[in-house]
Every structure is written in C-alpha cells, then in structure tokens.
Amino acid sequence: MSKQTRDRRILLTSVFGPFGVDDEFGRKENIMELFHNQVTKAQGVASFRFHHRSFGLYFIAANIDADVTVLDFPSRKRFARELRRGSYDIVGVSFIAANHDKAREMAREVRRLSPETEIILGGHGAAVEGVELSIDCDHVVRGEGIRWMREHLGQDPGAPIVHPALRSTDRASILGVPLVDTPANLLVPGVGCVNGCSFCSTSHFFGRSYTPFIESGRALFETACRVADERGTDDFFVMDENFLKDRTRAMELLEAMELHQRFFRFHVFSSAEAITAFGIDNMVRLGVDLVWIGFESQSRQSLFAKNTGIEPRNLVRDLRDRGIAVLASGILCMEHHTPENIQDDIDFLVELESDFVQFMLLTPVPVTALYRDHKKRGLLKTELPLQEWHGQTKLAYHHPAFTDDEPEEWIKKAFRQDYEVNSSSMLRMVETAIRGYEHLSTLANRDACLEARRRQFEKQARFWRLILPAVKHHAVNERERRRADALGKRAEHLFGLRAWERLAGIGTIGLSMLWKLRIKLVGDGIQPKTIVTRCRQQSTGAVESRFMRQSSPGIPSARQLPPAAAAFSE
Numbered sequence: 001m002s003k004q005t006r007d008r009r010i011l012l013t014s015v016f017g018p019f020g021v022d023d024e025f026g027r028k029e030n031i032m033e034l035f036h037n038q039v040t041k042a043q044g045v046a047s048f049r050f051h052h053r054s055f056g057l058y059f060i061a062a063n064i065d066a067d068v069t070v071l072d073f074p075s076r077k078r079f080a081r082e083l084r085r086g087s088y089d090i091v092g093v094s095f096i097a098a099n100h101d102k103a104r105e106m107a108r109e110v111r112r113l114s115p116e117t118e119i120i121l122g123g124h125g126a127a128v129e130g131v132e133l134s135i136d137c138d139h140v141v142r143g144e145g146i147r148w149m150r151e152h153l154g155q156d157p158g159a160p161i162v163h164p165a166l167r168s169t170d171r172a173s174i175l176g177v178p179l180v181d182t183p184a185n186l187l188v189p190g191v192g193c194v195n196g197c198s199f200c201s202t203s204h205f206f207g208r209s210y211t212p213f214i215e216s217g218r219a220l221f222e223t224a225c226r227v228a229d230e231r232g233t234d235d236f237f238v239m240d241e242n243f244l245k246d247r248t249r250a251m252e253l254l255e256a257m258e259l260h261q262r263f264f265r266f267h268v269f270s271s272a273e274a275i276t277a278f279g280i281d282n283m284v285r286l287g288v289d290l291v292w293i294g295f296e297s298q299s300r301q302s303l304f305a306k307n308t309g310i311e312p313r314n315l316v317r318d319l320r321d322r323g324i325a326v327l328a329s330g331i332l333c334m335e336h337h338t339p340e341n342i343q344d345d346i347d348f349l350v351e352l353e354s355d356f357v358q359f360m361l362l363t364p365v366p367v368t369a370l371y372r373d374h375k376k377r378g379l380l381k382t383e384l385p386l387q388e389w390h391g392q393t394k395l396a397y398h399h400p401a402f403t404d405d406e407p408e409e410w411i412k413k414a415f416r417q418d419y420e421v422n423s424s425s426m427l428r429m430v431e432t433a434i435r436g437y438e439h440l441s442t443l444a445n446r447d448a449c450l451e452a453r454r455r456q457f458e459k460q461a462r463f464w465r466l467i468l469p470a471v472k473h474h475a476v477n478e479r480e481r482r483r484a485d486a487l488g489k490r491a492e493h494l495f496g497l498r499a500w501e502r503l504a505g506i507g508t509i510g511l512s513m514l515w516k517l518r519i520k521l522v523g524d525g526i527q528p529k530t531i532v533t534r535c536r537q538q539s540t541g542a543v544e545s546r547f548m549r550q551s552s553p554g555i556p557s558a559r560q561l562p563p564a565a566a567a568f569s570e
Contacts, residue, residue, distance in 0.1 A: 009087060009088050010066050010088065011068075011071060011092070012094070013057070014072050014094055015106065016076040016078075016105070025099075025102050026098070040356065040424075041524075042418075043415075043424050043476075044476075045175060045515055046175060046424035046426055046471060048174050049173050049524070049526050050170065052169055053170065055186055055239060056123065056145060057070050060092070060146055060149050061535050064155060066153065067536055070533040072530070072531040072532075072533075074530050078530050083110060083117075088114060089117060092121075092122060093119070093121055095121070095123050095125035096123060099125060107136045111136055118139070120137065120138065120149075127142055127201070127367035139152070143205060144206065163213065163214065165227045166185065167183040167185060167231065168184045168236075168237035168239075169183050170529070175508055176512045176518070177467065177512070184267070185231050185236045187227065187236040187239070188213055189213060189220060189238065191210070191213070191240075192205075199370045200368060210241075210242075210245075212246075216249060217250065218253075220256075221256035225262060234263070236266050240268070243268040244270040244271075245271065254285055257449070258285075263453070264287045265289045266287050267288075267291075268290070269291070271293065272295070272312070272315055275315065281322070283322075284450070285453070287456070291324055295328050297330065298344065298345055316328065316353065320431075321436075322436055323437065323453070325356075325432045326355050328358070329360065330359055331361070332345065332359055332407070333407045335399070337399075342410060350422065354428075361391040361392065361394075363395075364379075381395070381396050392408075419476055420477060423475075423476070423479065424476070430461060430465050430467075433460040434490060437457035438494075440453060461491060462491075465487070465495075466501060468484050468491070468505065469484075469505040470505075470512040471484045472485055
C-alpha cells in the first residue's frame with residue numbers, strides 16, 4: 001500500500017451473528033458460539049446468561065499506532081455497512097473453528113465491497129488446517145496477535161503492552177432479571193498455558209508457553225487500580241488460563257493490595273495443583289470469588305499433571321466453605337469411556353457439589369496434540385462440518401463405543417443430573433457466599449483484608465438471596481424447593497429482611513415468569529447488541545494516551561485524563 005503505516009485505517013471484527021440462535025451456518029440452536037454462556041444452559045429459566053466480549057480485538061487496537069475500529073457482535077448487514085463507509089486498508093477477523101464458514105463469508109464480503117483491502121485472519125480458528133486455502137485472505141496469524149500486528153505495521157513489537165479498560169460481559173441476566181450493576185472488568189495478565197493438556201487449544205495455540213502481558217504483581221495491582229477507577233467497579237474477570245500458576249506474581253499482587261488497603265474481587269481460572277500451592281486462605285485474602293477448575297475425568301486423573309495428588313471433593317468443599325464458588329469442568333466420551341463406565345465420570349463431577357459443572361465432549365480441536373494424534377490414527381471425522389466441532393453435540397472423531405447420536409444424549413443427561421441433584425447454580429452461589437460470610441464472621445482477629453472480604457460476602461449474599469423466591473417458584477423438584485426455602489431463612493437470620501427486599505424477591509417471580517414465557521415462544525438465545533469502538537490516532541501518536549488514563553505516583557488513580565476511545569452499542 002502507498003499509505004504511510006500509521007495512516008492506515010484498520011477494522012478488527014468478530015464474526016457476524018446471530019449468536020446463540022444460529023442461521024444457515026449451523027443448527028437452529030448453535031450452542032457453542034463462545035459468546036453465549038453455556039454452563040447453566042440445562043437449567044432453563046434459572047440459567048445465567050451473558051456474552052463475553054472479544055477481548056483480543058480490543059487489546060490489538062490498544063497496542064498499535066493507527067486509526068482502528070473494533071466491531072464486536074455485528075450482523076451481516078452491519079458489517080457490510082461498515083465496509084462501505086470505512087475505506088479500510090486492513091480488515092482483521094477473529095474466529096473459532098466452529099465459525100469457519102462465517103469467517104469465509106466475511107472475507108467474501110470484504111473482497112466484494114473493498115477488493116483492495118488486506119484481510120488478516122486470527123483467533124483459534126486460524127489453526128484450522130488449510131485455512132489459507134478455504135478462506136480468501138492475505139495473512140493468517142497463529143498465536144499472540146499484538147506483536148505480530150505491530151511488526152506487520154512496521155512498529156516496535158517489543159514495546160510495552162497497554163491494557164485497555166474493558167468490561168468482561170454484556171447483557172447479563174438471571175431468571176429474566178437484568179443484572180444492571182456495573183459489569184465486572186476484564187483483566188488479562190497474559191496468554192497461553194504451559195500445562196499442555198492434549199485436548200487444550202489454548203496451550204497448543206501458544207506453543208505450550210505463557211506470554212505475560214503484565215509481569216509483576218505490583219504492575220498488576222497498578223493496572224487493576226486504573227481499570228477499576230475508570231470503570232467504577234472493583235470486580236474483575238481474569239482471562240488467564242492458570243492465573244495462580246505464577247505464585248510469585250499473585251503474592252506480589254496480594255501484598256500490594258494489603259499495603260495500599262485496596263481490595264478487589266476476582267473470577268479466575270486455575271488448576272488444582274496451583275490452588276494447592278497458592279493456598280485457599282491466600283485466595284480468600286486475594287479476593288478470589290470464583291475459580292474455574294478442569295477436573296476432566298476421575299478415572300483418568302493421572303493423565304493430567306495439573307490434578308496430581310489432589311482429592312477433588314475435599315478441594316471443592318474447602319473452597320466453598322471459604323466463600324469461593326467453583327466451576328468444575330469435565331470431559332465426556334473420552335477414548336476410555338463406554339456406555340457402561342461413562343456414568344461413573346458423570347457421577348464423579350455431580351458429586352463434587354460445585355456451584356457450576358461444565359460438561360464437554362472430547363474434541364480434537366485443530367492445533368492440539370489430540371488432533372495430531374487422531375489424524376495420525378485416522379480417527380478424525382473429516383466429513384463433519386466445522387460448525388459442529390464445538391464439543392456439545394457431535395463427536396469429531398470415530399469412537400468405537402458410541403453411535404453418532406449417543407454423545408449428545410449423554411451430555412444432556414449429565415446436565416440434567418447435575419441440576420436435579422444439586423439444584424440451580426444460582427442457589428448454590430447464594431449458599432457459597434453465606435458459607436464464606438459465616439466462616440469469616442467466626443474469626444476473632446480479622447484484619448482489614450479479611451474484614452473487606454466479609455463485607456463482600458455479605459453484599460453478595462444479600463443481592464443473590466433476592467432471587468431465592470423465584471428459584472423456589474420454578475424449582476425443578478421438591479428438594480430444590482426445600483433447599484431454597486431453608487437458604488432464605490438462613491439469610492434472613494443473618495442479615496434480616498427489609499420491606500423493599502421482600503418486594504424485590506416477589507418481583508423476581510414475575511420477571512422470571514415472563515422470561516419463561518419468552519423461552520417457550522422464541523427460545524432462550526439472547527442476541528448481543530453490536531458494539532462499535534472507534535480508536536482515533538492522536539497527534540502525539542502515543543498509543544497510551546488514546547486507550548488508557550495515566551496513573552499518578554502512589555496509589556494509582558485513573559481520574560486525570562479523559563478517555564480517548566469512544567465506544568457505543570447499536
């Protein structure tokens with residue numbers, strides 16, 4: 001191109017919708033868009049719903065010196081309109097394997113409406129074999145994209161990574177009740193994972209390595225302070241595959257929080273071995289509110305070094321006793337599974353009594369060691385459309401013990417069993433918050449950190465207990481009804497019950513009944529609104545001044561400069 005590098009206009013986009021409910025590029029209920037919450041989908045009206053933003057696009061935009069537009073959750077029509085108005089030099093499309101056909105359609109639209117525009121493909125979908133041949137593009141980025149894009153534009157790939165202030169989710173709701181409180185912030189300390197589980201696309205996509213964006217705990221604290229001040233909430237969803245693995249960094253973060261008396265709430269991913277090494281009491285002090293743990297399979301625990309020497313039931317109990325909610329993840333239809341033994345792993349995961357359970361089918365995702373192994377052995381179902389490679393309905397490899405239709409039935413059975421035995425996840429979260437509050441209340445010598453956590457647990461329990469009347473009303477069985485009633489009385493004994501709280505609880509019943517009717521009439525897929533973020537190049541050319549506010553010495557603050565990037569929803 002003839003333009004100077006920094007004058008290039010760049011469009012970064014996720015794939016077009018609809019999301020949750022799909023069109024000709026998948027089944028009517030496309031349950032694996034990764035923009036639509038999956039964990040509680042079998043719980044009907046009690047399912048927790050939200051959408052995750054495509055955070056990688058925002059990170060790239062914040063770290064290149066150019067005029068950038070980020071288009072998240074666009075419709076096909078909105079994407080085409082942006083191409084017509086934008087005169088873009090570069091269009092970058094981020095996608096997963098299940099969205100391959102949508103990415104191909106987007107590339108076709110670019111070639112039709114803006115034939116001179118350079119097309120770059122990224123995200124985990126870029127790992128699909130032969131994607132350069134199946135999708136008309138100029139470049140494919142496999143792995144971390146910030147440094148690649150900088151180098152491509154002739155900019156310094158080794159410059160410090162700027163962390164933009166981002167919300168983690170959109171359109172969150174439970175029981176038809178919108179969660180209108182300020183959504184949690186997104187914190188991305190780094191990408192990749194060193195554990196190297198054979199099925200994990202993240203670990204192998206980044207070459208079984210971890211690339212830190214924020215290397216020290218002090219820097220992580222300063223980033224958290226800046227983002228929290230800018231967005232008005234101290235809650236964070238930490239997008240890091242094994243956050244507690246770097247124990248030194250996590251402890252430095254905790255020390256900085258205690259030094260400055262600034263406390264946060266974190267939702268994190270972590271392995272069982274990292275949790276054990278870091279210590280549950282340290283997690284409480286750090287402000288860990290929820291932890292996502294991959295237990296995978298009881299009968300094959302030895303395959304996963306991340307779980308070696310761990311007693312899962314005790315770990316989950318100890319975490320919940322201290323107020324830390326647990327999302328336990330497991331894999332069904334592994335190669336050792338048969339119709340006779342698969343129930344054992346379902347029972348194992350249900351009996352953990354975690355707040356959430358995620359069941360996935362073993363899927364040889366492109367780029368993984370599992371994929372390479374199955375390809376070598378001739379087990380891949382090459383005839384299966386890529387939009388079905390999401391681990392929820394069809395097996396992507398030939399399994400000797402299961403027919404094509406059986407895996408989906410086992411997945412459905414597993415989710416139903418968890419719901420019927422353990423009740424709704426929202427009820428379990430109320431219980432966990434109360435258990436954490438009660439635990440800390442018994443401690444005679446609480447310092448400022450633990451007192452802050454006790455108040456957090458009280459706030460959580462007070463908020464979430466408002467949904468208990470609706471949970472009781474829609475209970476899946478008498479066991480859940482009794483449990484919701486007992487938990488409500490337990491919360492009332494601890495915190496009392498003000499008149500407006502009683503009315504709010506009744507109101508949730510009405511909203512949930514309307515939501516149940518909506519599900520019956522049109523399904524439970526929630527379409528996210530298109531988010532357009534325009535990042536304008538400043539006269540100084542400084543990336544930092546456009547995307548983040550500067551911090552003052554001492555306790556960081558984000559109140560000094562106005563935001564330079566404009567974001568709006570359509």
